[in-house]
Amino acid sequence: MPSPPPRASRRAVLTGGTVVGAALLATAGCGVRQTEGSAGAAVLDTTAPAVDADTDLVEAVAGQLTTALDLAVATGAAVPALRPLSRRLASLHRAHLGELSRPDDDAGGKVKGSPETAKARLLRAEQKLQRELVQAALDAESGALAQVFASMAAAVAQELAVSG
Known part of the structure; x- marks a missing residue:
């Protein structure tokens, strides 16, 4: 009986698979499109759409x-007992606006009611913001933007968890 052919080593299979995968990616034509009227000529499309869903x-x-920043600042100004919480939230929202390259100016505003009512209103607004950030992460077409929104949602959730 003839002996069976030698089996490929695990290293050879993995290396070969990696090389084949890289070759397929290189020839897949990412970012290359055919222009009208060209006989097989490929042109690199470097233009991005001016406005897209992620914008x-x-x-x-x-x-x-x-909106959340405005409420946090107004709550801290109106209720001294809530200043530490409102400062943490305002700082967080300013950082998030900075991440999105947006201005972090707050419009101010007035908060009425008892300290308990003001805290409940602030925490409800933060919970709503956290849900909206989660939804934005799900709606984002860009994976990187989805990660940014998910991180923001997690940061708000963390602040809510420690603020009780």
Whole structure:
């Protein structure tokens, strides 16, 4: 009986698979499109769309963050007992607006009611913002933007967890 052919080593299979995968990616034509009227000539498409769904999403999230920032600042100004919480939240929202390259100016505003009512209103607004950030992460077309929104949602959730 003839002996069976030698088996490929694990290292050879993995190396060969990597080389084949890289070759397929290189020839896949990422970013290359055929132009009309060209006989097989490929042209690299380097233009990005002027406005896309993620641009609108960033604007919407920036608006939500600005609203939350305004409430946090107004609550801290109106209720001295809530200043530490409102400062942490305002700082967080300013950092998030900075990440989105948006201005972090707050419009101010007035908060009325008892300290308990003001805290409950502030925490409800933060919970709403956290849900909106999660939804934005799900709606984002860009994976990197989805990660940014998910990170923001996690940061808000963490602040909510420690503020009780």
